[in-house]
Amino acid sequence: MLRSAGGTWVRVLAVLGLAISGLAVTAPASYAGTSCSYPYCSETYNQTSLPVYVAHNWCGDKEWLIQSAPPCGAKSSDYWLAAGQHTDSHQDWDTFRVDAYxxxxxxxxxxxWGWESVETVxxxxxxxxxxVRVHNDETAYIIKQSSSSC
Structure with a gap:
């Protein structure tokens, strides 16, 4: 499984540097619930020609979960995000699913933190x-889906 960790290391080094200098910067974590305070509302944009499954809630501290059900269990608000669409603004959409195969x-x-590196799952x-977890300060842009190549 391929994953680019560049964005994560940039965050770690930036926070470490700020901590050493005595400054504190905290990025809100994603959490169970649909409420958020804009601009700290996680969102997902589907920039592909295929749908992406999204869910409101993330439970736990992991960044990735390998399981069929959404991280906090299925909810009636979870749905297939159509090609070219994005989740509702000013709501809290904490995760999207990378399908098997x-x-x-x-x-x-x-x-x-600005733009992070392109990641591959x-x-x-x-x-x-x-x-895949989307933190409250983040917007995820799905840019490619393929069953034959990465």
Missing amino acids: WCYKFQRYSVI DRRNQSAPEW
Whole structure:
């Protein structure tokens, strides 16, 4: 499974540097619930020609979960985000699913940290989907889905 950790290391180094200098910067974590305080509302944009499954809630501290059900269990508000669409603004959409036997590429934008590196989640040889966490300061842009290549 491929994952670019560049954005994560940039965050770690930036926070470490600020902590050493005595400044504090905190990015709100994603959490269970649909409420948020704009601009700290996680969103997902589907920039592909295929639908993406999204869910409101993220439970726990992990960044990735390999399981069929959404991280906090299925809710009636979870849905297939159509091609070219985005989740409702000013709501809290904490996660999207990378389907089994598929490869997704996405990029996150943080209102605190700016653009992160393009990330790849390759589930092409895996029988279970993987959920990707979107923090409250982030917008995820799904830029590619493929069952044949990454």
